[in-house]
Amino acid sequence: MLFTSYEFLGFLLVVFLIYYLLRGKAQWSFLLISSYVFYFIADPRYLIFIAITTVSTFFAARAISDKKSSFDAWFKEHKKEMEKDERKAAKAKAHAVEKKIFLCCLLFNLGILAVTKYTNFTISNINSILNAVGNKGTLSFVDLVIPMGISFYTFQTMGYLIDVYNGKFEAQRSIFKFALFVSFFPQLVQGPISRYDDLSKTLFEEHRFDWRTVSFGLERILWGFFKKLVIAERILVPVQAIIQEPDKYNGWYAFAGAMFYALQLYADFTGGIDITIGVAETMGIKVTENFIRPYFSKNIKEYWNRWHITMGTWFTDYIFYPISASQFMMKLSKKSRSVLGNNLGKRVPVYLSSFIVWFTTGIWHGASWNFIVWGLGNFVVIMISQELEPFYRWFHSKVKVAGTFGWKLFQVIRTVLIMSSLRMFDCYRDVPLTFKMFGSIFTKARLSQLSVNAFTDLGITIADYVVVFIAMVILIAVSLIQRSGSVREKIAELSAARRFAIWYGLFMVTLIFGAYGIGYSASQFIYNQF
Amino acid sequence: MKKTKKPVAIFLIIIVLGLFLATKLLEPKYMTGILEGAMIGEYYDDPTDHNVVFIGDCELYENISPVDLWKEYGINSYVRGSAQQLIWQSYYLAEETIKREHPDVIVFNVLSMQYNNPQSEAYNRMTLDGMRWSDSKIDSIKASMTYEEHFIDYVFPLLRYHSRWSDLGTDDFEYMFHRNKVSFNGYYMRVDSRAPDSVPEGIPKIDYTFGSNAYMYLNMLTKLCKTNNVELILVKAPSLYPVWYNQWDKQMVDYAKANNLTYINFLDHMNDIGLDWSKDTYDGGLHLNLSGAKKLSSYFGKILQEEFKVPDRRGEDKLEKYWSGVIKRYDKEKAKQEKNLELYGSVNGKKK
Numbered sequence: 001m002l003f004t005s006y007e008f009l010g011f012l013l014v015v016f017l018i019y020y021l022l023r024g025k026a027q028w029s030f031l032l033i034s035s036y037v038f039y040f041i042a043d044p045r046y047l048i049f050i051a052i053t054t055v056s057t058f059f060a061a062r063a064i065s066d067k068k069s070s071f072d073a074w075f076k077e078h079k080k081e082m083e084k085d086e087r088k089a090a091k092a093k094a095h096a097v098e099k100k101i102f103l104c105c106l107l108f109n110l111g112i113l114a115v116t117k118y119t120n121f122t123i124s125n126i127n128s129i130l131n132a133v134g135n136k137g138t139l140s141f142v143d144l145v146i147p148m149g150i151s152f153y154t155f156q157t158m159g160y161l162i163d164v165y166n167g168k169f170e171a172q173r174s175i176f177k178f179a180l181f182v183s184f185f186p187q188l189v190q191g192p193i194s195r196y197d198d199l200s201k202t203l204f205e206e207h208r209f210d211w212r213t214v215s216f217g218l219e220r221i222l223w224g225f226f227k228k229l230v231i232a233e234r235i236l237v238p239v240q241a242i243i244q245e246p247d248k249y250n251g252w253y254a255f256a257g258a259m260f261y262a263l264q265l266y267a268d269f270t271g272g273i274d275i276t277i278g279v280a281e282t283m284g285i286k287v288t289e290n291f292i293r294p295y296f297s298k299n300i301k302e303y304w305n306r307w308h309i310t311m312g313t314w315f316t317d318y319i320f321y322p323i324s325a326s327q328f329m330m331k332l333s334k335k336s337r338s339v340l341g342n343n344l345g346k347r348v349p350v351y352l353s354s355f356i357v358w359f360t361t362g363i364w365h366g367a368s369w370n371f372i373v374w375g376l377g378n379f380v381v382i383m384i385s386q387e388l389e390p391f392y393r394w395f396h397s398k399v400k401v402a403g404t405f406g407w408k409l410f411q412v413i414r415t416v417l418i419m420s421s422l423r424m425f426d427c428y429r430d431v432p433l434t435f436k437m438f439g440s441i442f443t444k445a446r447l448s449q450l451s452v453n454a455f456t457d458l459g460i461t462i463a464d465y466v467v468v469f470i471a472m473v474i475l476i477a478v479s480l481i482q483r484s485g486s487v488r489e490k491i492a493e494l495s496a497a498r499r500f501a502i503w504y505g506l507f508m509v510t511l512i513f514g515a516y517g518i519g520y521s522a523s524q525f526i527y528n529q530f
Numbered sequence: 531m532k533k534t535k536k537p538v539a540i541f542l543i544i545i546v547l548g549l550f551l552a553t554k555l556l557e558p559k560y561m562t563g564i565l566e567g568a569m570i571g572e573y574y575d576d577p578t579d580h581n582v583v584f585i586g587d588c589e590l591y592e593n594i595s596p597v598d599l600w601k602e603y604g605i606n607s608y609v610r611g612s613a614q615q616l617i618w619q620s621y622y623l624a625e626e627t628i629k630r631e632h633p634d635v636i637v638f639n640v641l642s643m644q645y646n647n648p649q650s651e652a653y654n655r656m657t658l659d660g661m662r663w664s665d666s667k668i669d670s671i672k673a674s675m676t677y678e679e680h681f682i683d684y685v686f687p688l689l690r691y692h693s694r695w696s697d698l699g700t701d702d703f704e705y706m707f708h709r710n711k712v713s714f715n716g717y718y719m720r721v722d723s724r725a726p727d728s729v730p731e732g733i734p735k736i737d738y739t740f741g742s743n744a745y746m747y748l749n750m751l752t753k754l755c756k757t758n759n760v761e762l763i764l765v766k767a768p769s770l771y772p773v774w775y776n777q778w779d780k781q782m783v784d785y786a787k788a789n790n791l792t793y794i795n796f797l798d799h800m801n802d803i804g805l806d807w808s809k810d811t812y813d814g815g816l817h818l819n820l821s822g823a824k825k826l827s828s829y830f831g832k833i834l835q836e837e838f839k840v841p842d843r844r845g846e847d848k849l850e851k852y853w854s855g856v857i858k859r860y861d862k863e864k865a866k867q868e869k870n871l872e873l874y875g876s877v878n879g880k881k882k
Contacts, residue, residue: 497537504541508548508552512556512688
């Protein structure tokens with residue numbers, strides 16, 4: 001059920017109406033049923049996977065939490081009778097049991113993710129190696145079900161498990177509440193990757209109908225539809241035309257394709273998240289923001305703090321920090337400092353941890369070398385910019401441009417260009433072709449490729465480009481206004497007539513200029529595949 | 531309370547009005563070029579009770595001229611035809627017709643028996659958009675939708691036609707709130723002629739049996755007519771192609787016999803009708819032109835009157851008045867097309 005389908009809108013309307021007819025715990029119980037119905041409609045087989053992850057994590061987290069509680073109680077009672085070493089030993093013993101449960105659950109669920117998503121990728125790589133060493137036999141690919149949103153709900157669930165293991169909060173006692181946290185339908189397909197302590201604040205509460213909350217949610221949904229239907233779905237057509245015929249569309253086309261794709265991805269993903277957050281908001285549930293105007297970032301590091309924030313923080317909190325603080329890294333740090341000196345040696349563990357994070361980020365996005373290279377590309381760019389810090393400081397001490405509009409604009413354009421270049425790995429079928437197409441921007445760009453006719457051959461008309469351009473201007477304008485606070489709050493302060501004009505205008509623009517229905521093949525949201 | 535009610539009412543009116551105007555502007559008008567989409571809707575403007583109603587595809591609305599049936603025999607008839615009208619669409623048009631009036635005869639062209647499943651959204655629209663909302667329209671939409679279509683798109687046409695914003699032309703503004711008549715009681719006039727160069731041969735089929743869905747609707751049509759005491763006549767209009775296979779013909783002969791219906795295959799009567807394919811078709815044998823339609827109407831009108839006792843209603847004031855208006859338009863259109871043909875070589879005034 002696509003977010004942009006009539007079926008989803010109908011489903012949403014029914015859920016919304018019944019939700020507000022119910023009271024107390026019946027509300028979240030109904031949301032759980034609705035979420036499972038939503039998942040069942042997508043494919044009944046998916047339910048098995050999400051149920052396994054839910055049940056295994058629920059009991060593992062509860063066991064860990066119970067162990068912690070009973071140990072804490074026991075320890076509080078007996079610690080005075082114990083020597084320091086005895087206390088340490090008791091803690092270690094209790095912790096070892098928790099660790100076993102934690103690791104079993106973690107590996108089991110990551111194993112499911114790995115098997116469903118990466119088996120064929122592994123087979124493909126084994127076959128390549130076998131062919132390279134002259135072996136003509138190949139392993140057959142397996143036909144596996146890849147449950148919708150498995151990367152999202154697995155990461156969300158494992159985040160919860162890690163937090164319980166780290167004692168951040170106690171495990172949820174109700175399996176049904178936990179099941180809702182895992183399967184909450186608006187965020188099931190493309191995130192955000194919510195944290196339990198954040199989402200649970202409003203997910204299980206009773207919500208009475210409040211016009212302001214509901215209208216804010218509806219406004220957010222409408223804004224999401226505008227981005228998805230007016231921009232993303234329209235610009236998708238030339239993007240596909242360009243990437244499907246790389247021999248024909250190289251040079252400036254490849255550059256245009258990268259730029260169009262950057263716009264499409266932004267409008268598609270943020271549009272989807274707007275719909276997710278808006279749907280939750282109509283029911284009084286607060287879902288974490290996932291984007292803060294990422295294309296306004298001055299560098300890649302900042303970009304990653306503003307793009308797909310919940311994923312970035314997940315990798316930072318649950319992979320980067322644990323790895324950086326691990327005993328192995330401590331030893332490595334010590335050794336590298338002694339061998340390479342303090343300045344260079346201290347970077348080794350940081351860079352190694354970052355490398356692991358970006359490798360994992362890449363492969364999380366998809367089972368292909370394109371995504372791995374894309375992830376590592378981000379790592380390289382971030383590391384280079386970090387190494388160039390002294391140069392930047394020197395440059396700014398000589399050239400007084402920092403803080404000027406021109407410099408800020410340069411930084412923003414630079415970020416967009418770098419990220420769009422890296423995103424080319426999303427588009428082309430393999431890594432060598434992506435490098436070839438990137439190279440063609442510098443070697444095969446011809447002025448004749450910049451004619452108007454050249455771009456109308458890509459499946460959309462001049463009128464469509466004009467619509468995309470105007471919509472993009474609106475997008476940028478809204479982003480600029482957002483810098484000084486919530487746009488919806490600002491609109492709410494306007495007179496009723498102006499508020500109405502703005503939202504009705506946006507509704508009509510989306511309805512008329514949206515690329516949907518027969519003649520347009522509405523594609524899945526790009527992040528659904530992850 | 532009163533204070534909030536007023537602005538809410540104003541906003542609601544603006545919302546509905548905006549959607550209405552956008553729909554009116556963006557829906558196709560079918561006033562120039564492809565006219566067929568406007569024909570189904572014209573039926574509701576005819577206030578008279580018809581003795582004969584024709585249902586079917588282009589083989590009827592281009593081959594039978596109600597004006598000539600009236601002029602020669604005083605038969606008050608209407609062609610509820612549309613492009614690639616499928617049998618379930620014909621059935622629901624017949625059902626709707628019988629609910630609105632009580633014709634003596636319904637004539638169904640059997641060419642659409644070859645289709646067992648929904649075919650084309652564009653053709654569906656040309657039949658269904660013009661129908662007024664009723665149970666028959668709802669059922670017809672449900673029966674006709676291809677896999678890519680949604681019922682809600684028929685309820686709110688803006689959802690379907692929104693993308694026409696880039697194709698808007700002067701017609702869209704001119705005919706936003708009214709339409710000109712494009713047919714003459716459902717007849718689509720063409721006065722030009724183009725003799726066939728060659729007639730394509732039929733491609734042999736593995737199975738010539740009409741589909742179960744097509745038969746189901748034919749059975750429903752038969753039952754509908756019998757229940758309502760309406761004579762159902764099955765016809766196969768004359769054309770050189772598409773091919774009407776002998777195996778198909780036999781099935782219709784057998785069906786008519788089994789159900790005590792009349793089936794007339796006009797392909798077997800072409801000499802009696804007097805059709806001259808070098809003069810009586812405008813598209814190389816696919817459809818008849820006005821000359822051919824007059825001949826077929828004359829031939830079939832005689833059968834209707836003699837064998838089915840369809841009355842001559844000339845002399846009835848209301849009908850005379852109505853038909854004089856139609857005939858006036860008919861003669862005007864005929865003269866216009868003939869003049870265009872003479873001046874520009876084409877009936878629509880565009881140079882060939």
